[in-house]
Amino acid sequence: MLVGYVSDENYVAIAGVEFGFERDGASLTATSHASGAVFADITPGDWRVTLLKSGYTDKHVDVNVTGSELIPFRLLSDRMCGFMWPKWSRSGDTAEYCVHSTKEFRLDLWRYGWEKKFVRSLGWCDEHGPNAMVQILPDCDFTQTGVNWNRTGYNLEYQKHNISAPERSGLYYLHAKTRDGEFCSFPWIVSPPNPQAKIAVLSSTITQNAYNGFGGRSNYFNRDGLPNRPIVNSRQDLKRYTQPDTWPFEDTAAPLSFQRPEPSSCIPEDDQVTDTIAGRIESVFAPGEWRLLGRMETARVDGTRGIRLRPVLRNRSAL
Amino acid sequence: MPLALPVLYASLSWIGIEGSGTPKVISLPLERSWNMLVGYVSDERYVAVSDVLFEFRGPGGVxxxxxxxxxxxxADILPGDYEVVLGRDGYGSKIVEVQIRENEPHQFRLLSDCLLGYVWPRCVKSGERSEFRVHAVEEYELELRRYGAEKEFVRRIGTFDEHGPRATMQITPDGDYTQTGVEWNKHGYHSKALNQFIEAPERSGLYYFHARSKSGLSFTFPWIVAPDQPRSKVAVLASDINWNAYNSFGGRSNYINADRLPPTPIINSRLELKRYTEEEHRSYDQDTYEPLSLERPDPYNHIDEDEQLTDPIAGRQGCHLAAAEWRLLGWMERKGLDYDFYSETQFHFDQVPLDEYRVLIISTHPEYWSADMYFRLKKWVFERGGRLMYLGGNGLNCEVEFLDDHSVVYQNTNWSHSEPQFAPGGREYESRFAKRQESEANLLGVVFTFPGIMTAAPYQVTEADHWCFEGTGLKNGDTFGQKSLHMRVPGGASGHETDKVSSSSPSNVQVLARGLNPDGGGAEVVIHEPTGGGAVFSVGSICWPSSVLVDDAVSRITENVLRRFLD
Incomplete structure (x- = not known):
C-alpha cells in the first residue's frame, strides 16, 4: 500500500527514510523511495509510525492509514534555525524564541542600528534529554498552519522560552551559536508602547512572509497549496518553471502562516551594516531593511537617534 | 567457534517491483519462520540505533x-546461549555472551565514535593512584593541568595508541550501566607495562585531564586531589554527588529516567520522556530509585581547552557544576586564600578530618548529601565550633545513600518541587531531605523554594551595618551582585535556584541581603551563630560563585566572611 510521501522542510522528497509501523505488537518496516513515496505491506487502521534518517530529526507519529488519503510525512533537517513568536512585539510584551538545534547553543539579543549592539545574553540553552533542543515538524502543509514549535514536550513552565521585549524600539536580532560554531540569527521587531518619535518606519513583514518558502510554499511557488507529491527537482516539478508565462500560476491562494522560520532573514554573524548584502533574496528581508535603519540612526534623522517601528499586522487571509 | 558456519538470514524481506510497477513486500521462504524479539540496541544516551548488524552464534550455526x-x-532464533557480534559504522563493534530468553528483551549497548574519558577513582589523596580511562578511536595525547588561579600545566602524561586496530576504543556493558558503572579499561588492559595509572600530585586541588585526538577532538575531565594531611585551615568540598545526579551518560540521571531506564530506547526525547510529555509533570513520582554510578564519563564537566578563569562559563551545565566551582577556587587563589580540596564523596566516607579545619566551604550546587554527612557537619558546627560557608543554592536538599564506593541512590521520595508536600499530620515538608530527615534550614539557615528558579538578579542590602559588608560602601537598599559569569541564567549573583529563610531556620538567623528576583524568589544571604563559636554564612544562590571574580561587592563580602571565620 502507498501510505504517503516523506519530505523535508522545503517539501523536497527524502529518499532512504526508514519507517517502522507498529500496531498490537506487530512491527513492519519500509524505506522511502527516491520520490519520497512510502510503500508498506500494512492494512488500513491506526499505526504508530517511527521515522528515522541520519541528518534529520527522528520522530514517531500516530496515524490513521486509510489507503485513500496519503500521509504527508515531514522531517526537519539538522540545520539550525529559529524565529521569534510573535515576530513583532511592543516594548514590555513577551515573545517566545523557537529554535531548532541538535546541540546546546548560546542565545544573545542584539539591536541592529548603525551598529550591531549587544543587549544581553539569554544564556545557554539545552535540556537533559538527548537531542531535546530539536523541533518537530507537523505532518501537514504547515505553511498554512504554522510550525507550532515549542508545543510538543514543553510542559515545564519555568523552561518556557519567553522573553520580554526591550524598552527601546528597533530591529532586534537573536543570535544562536553552538560551541562548534554553527550560527543562525533571526529578527524581532520591537515597537514602542507609545510613540517616541515623529517618524514611524514599517517593516515589510507581509511581503517577507510572501517570499518565505519555508515549508515548501510561498507566494511565488505552490501558491494555492502544496502539490500532492513532494518535489524531486524544482525545474521539472514546479509550475514556476514548467509554465513560466502564466504567473500567478493559480487562481486561488491558500494562506501562508507567519509562524515559520524565515531563513532569508538570517544575517551572518560578521556582517556589518555597510557590507554588501549577501544572498539573492535577503535584500527584500530584514537584512535589506537594516541598512535603511542604520543609515537613519547615524544621520540622526529623527533628532533623537531613535526610530519607531510599527509593523502592520494584516489578516492572513489578505494574502 | 569454527569460522565456516551455515548462515540463516533472519527477517528477510525486501520491496520488489511487480509487473504493474507497484512495489510490494516479498517475503522469502525460510526453513524456520518464527521471529523473536531478542532485544533492543541503543547508544550511550539510550537512544535507539537502527541498522546495527548482528550475528548470533549458537550451536545451530550463525x-x-x-x-x-x-x-x-x-531474529529467527530459539532461546538459549549465544555469542553475539554487533556493529555499525560510527560505533564500536563488540562481542558479547548473551542468554536469549523469550519475553525478556536484552539491552544491547554500543558506544559511538568520539573522545571521552574519566579518571577512577575520581577523588584521591595526594600520593594515591588513579587510572585514567579514555575512549578514543584514534591516537590521543593526554596532559594534566591544575585548575586554580590559572590553568596550570602540570605534566604531559603521554601519547596513547595501541598496535591493535581501534584498540583505544572502550566497550560499554550491555544493560543499564548507569547503575553499575561503565567499567572501562576492563577488557584487554591486562599488561602491567601498559597500565594507565597515575599518582596524584602533592598539591591539593582541582585537576583536569586534557585529552586531544589526532584529528583535533578535545575532551577534559576532572580529578579531585585532597591533601594527604591537612595543610590549610579551610577545606572546600567539590559537589561531586551533585555532578553525578546531573550526569546522564548511559541514558539516566536524576532528571531523566530517574527511577530506571524505560523498557525501550528513546527515539525522540520530547515525544517520550516523562519530563516533556506529562502535562503536570512531578519531578519524582516513585517511591524507589535505582542507583546512579559515579563510575561514568561526565561530559557535562568538560571545560573547553581555551576557556579561562574569568571567561563567561560556556554551556548550560557548566554554570552549576565543576566549571562554576573552579571560579571560586581560582578567586581564592588570586586572593591568597589557602584551602584544602576534597570531594563530597570523601566527606561521606569520613576522609575529611573536620576538626583539623576552622572553616568548611560548600559551594555552587551541593544539592545531594547523605544523612551521615549532614549530621556530622551539623554536630561540628553546633557542638564543636565549626564554621560553615555555604556559597551556593539548593543545597543539602535531598538525601543520598551509598550502596558501595560508587553506587548512589538518590532518595527523591515521591516529590514535586512546585507543589506543597505535607506530612500525615498536615505539616509541610520543606524539602526531600526534610521528608526523610529534617529540613536543611536547621543547619544552613535557608532552604530552596521554587520561586526564583531560572531567574537571576542582584541582591539588595538589608543589614548594611553588619561586618560582612565592611569595605563595600553599601548602604541599606543598595544593590550588589550585578555582574556574573553565569551564562545559563545571566542577570546577577542571586539566581538559577535560590534559598530563603523558613520556619525551620534557627531563631537567631539574620537576613543580611535579599535577591531582587521576581515573585519573591530572591536568595537570602543569612548568618547564624550557634553558641560555642560555630557559625554558618549562607548566600542561598547557585550564581554566587560565578560572580565572585567579577563583582567587587560579592568578592569583598566573601573575603570578609572567610577572614572573619578564620579569626
Whole structure:
C-alpha cells in the first residue's frame, strides 16, 4: 500500500527514510523511495509510525492509514534555525524564541542600528534529554498552519522560552551559536508602547512572509497549496518553471502562516551594516531593511537617534 | 567457534517491483519462520540505533539480523546461549555472551565514535593512584593541568595508541550501566607495562585531564586531589554527588529516567520522556530509585581547552557544576586564600578530618548529601565550633545513600518541587531531605523554594551595618551582585535556584541581603551563630560563585566572611 510521501522542510522528497509501523505488537518496516513515496505491506487502521534518517530529526507519529488519503510525512533537517513568536512585539510584551538545534547553543539579543549592539545574553540553552533542543515538524502543509514549535514536550513552565521585549524600539536580532560554531540569527521587531518619535518606519513583514518558502510554499511557488507529491527537482516539478508565462500560476491562494522560520532573514554573524548584502533574496528581508535603519540612526534623522517601528499586522487571509 | 558456519538470514524481506510497477513486500521462504524479539540496541544516551548488524552464534550455526528503526532486534532464533557480534559504522563493534530468553528483551549497548574519558577513582589523596580511562578511536595525547588561579600545566602524561586496530576504543556493558558503572579499561588492559595509572600530585586541588585526538577532538575531565594531611585551615568540598545526579551518560540521571531506564530506547526525547510529555509533570513520582554510578564519563564537566578563569562559563551545565566551582577556587587563589580540596564523596566516607579545619566551604550546587554527612557537619558546627560557608543554592536538599564506593541512590521520595508536600499530620515538608530527615534550614539557615528558579538578579542590602559588608560602601537598599559569569541564567549573583529563610531556620538567623528576583524568589544571604563559636554564612544562590571574580561587592563580602571565620 502507498501510505504517503516523506519530505523535508522545503517539501523536497527524502529518499532512504526508514519507517517502522507498529500496531498490537506487530512491527513492519519500509524505506522511502527516491520520490519520497512510502510503500508498506500494512492494512488500513491506526499505526504508530517511527521515522528515522541520519541528518534529520527522528520522530514517531500516530496515524490513521486509510489507503485513500496519503500521509504527508515531514522531517526537519539538522540545520539550525529559529524565529521569534510573535515576530513583532511592543516594548514590555513577551515573545517566545523557537529554535531548532541538535546541540546546546548560546542565545544573545542584539539591536541592529548603525551598529550591531549587544543587549544581553539569554544564556545557554539545552535540556537533559538527548537531542531535546530539536523541533518537530507537523505532518501537514504547515505553511498554512504554522510550525507550532515549542508545543510538543514543553510542559515545564519555568523552561518556557519567553522573553520580554526591550524598552527601546528597533530591529532586534537573536543570535544562536553552538560551541562548534554553527550560527543562525533571526529578527524581532520591537515597537514602542507609545510613540517616541515623529517618524514611524514599517517593516515589510507581509511581503517577507510572501517570499518565505519555508515549508515548501510561498507566494511565488505552490501558491494555492502544496502539490500532492513532494518535489524531486524544482525545474521539472514546479509550475514556476514548467509554465513560466502564466504567473500567478493559480487562481486561488491558500494562506501562508507567519509562524515559520524565515531563513532569508538570517544575517551572518560578521556582517556589518555597510557590507554588501549577501544572498539573492535577503535584500527584500530584514537584512535589506537594516541598512535603511542604520543609515537613519547615524544621520540622526529623527533628532533623537531613535526610530519607531510599527509593523502592520494584516489578516492572513489578505494574502 | 569454527569460522565456516551455515548462515540463516533472519527477517528477510525486501520491496520488489511487480509487473504493474507497484512495489510490494516479498517475503522469502525460510526453513524456520518464527521471529523473536531478542532485544533492543541503543547508544550511550539510550537512544535507539537502527541498522546495527548482528550475528548470533549458537550451536545451530550463525543467524544474522539487523536492528529496526526503534532499535528492536528481531531474529529467527530459539532461546538459549549465544555469542553475539554487533556493529555499525560510527560505533564500536563488540562481542558479547548473551542468554536469549523469550519475553525478556536484552539491552544491547554500543558506544559511538568520539573522545571521552574519566579518571577512577575520581577523588584521591595526594600520593594515591588513579587510572585514567579514555575512549578514543584514534591516537590521543593526554596532559594534566591544575585548575586554580590559572590553568596550570602540570605534566604531559603521554601519547596513547595501541598496535591493535581501534584498540583505544572502550566497550560499554550491555544493560543499564548507569547503575553499575561503565567499567572501562576492563577488557584487554591486562599488561602491567601498559597500565594507565597515575599518582596524584602533592598539591591539593582541582585537576583536569586534557585529552586531544589526532584529528583535533578535545575532551577534559576532572580529578579531585585532597591533601594527604591537612595543610590549610579551610577545606572546600567539590559537589561531586551533585555532578553525578546531573550526569546522564548511559541514558539516566536524576532528571531523566530517574527511577530506571524505560523498557525501550528513546527515539525522540520530547515525544517520550516523562519530563516533556506529562502535562503536570512531578519531578519524582516513585517511591524507589535505582542507583546512579559515579563510575561514568561526565561530559557535562568538560571545560573547553581555551576557556579561562574569568571567561563567561560556556554551556548550560557548566554554570552549576565543576566549571562554576573552579571560579571560586581560582578567586581564592588570586586572593591568597589557602584551602584544602576534597570531594563530597570523601566527606561521606569520613576522609575529611573536620576538626583539623576552622572553616568548611560548600559551594555552587551541593544539592545531594547523605544523612551521615549532614549530621556530622551539623554536630561540628553546633557542638564543636565549626564554621560553615555555604556559597551556593539548593543545597543539602535531598538525601543520598551509598550502596558501595560508587553506587548512589538518590532518595527523591515521591516529590514535586512546585507543589506543597505535607506530612500525615498536615505539616509541610520543606524539602526531600526534610521528608526523610529534617529540613536543611536547621543547619544552613535557608532552604530552596521554587520561586526564583531560572531567574537571576542582584541582591539588595538589608543589614548594611553588619561586618560582612565592611569595605563595600553599601548602604541599606543598595544593590550588589550585578555582574556574573553565569551564562545559563545571566542577570546577577542571586539566581538559577535560590534559598530563603523558613520556619525551620534557627531563631537567631539574620537576613543580611535579599535577591531582587521576581515573585519573591530572591536568595537570602543569612548568618547564624550557634553558641560555642560555630557559625554558618549562607548566600542561598547557585550564581554566587560565578560572580565572585567579577563583582567587587560579592568578592569583598566573601573575603570578609572567610577572614572573619578564620579569626
Amino acid at each position: 543467524i544474522v539480523a539487523r536492528s529496526s528503526i526503534s532499535g528492536a532486534v528481531y
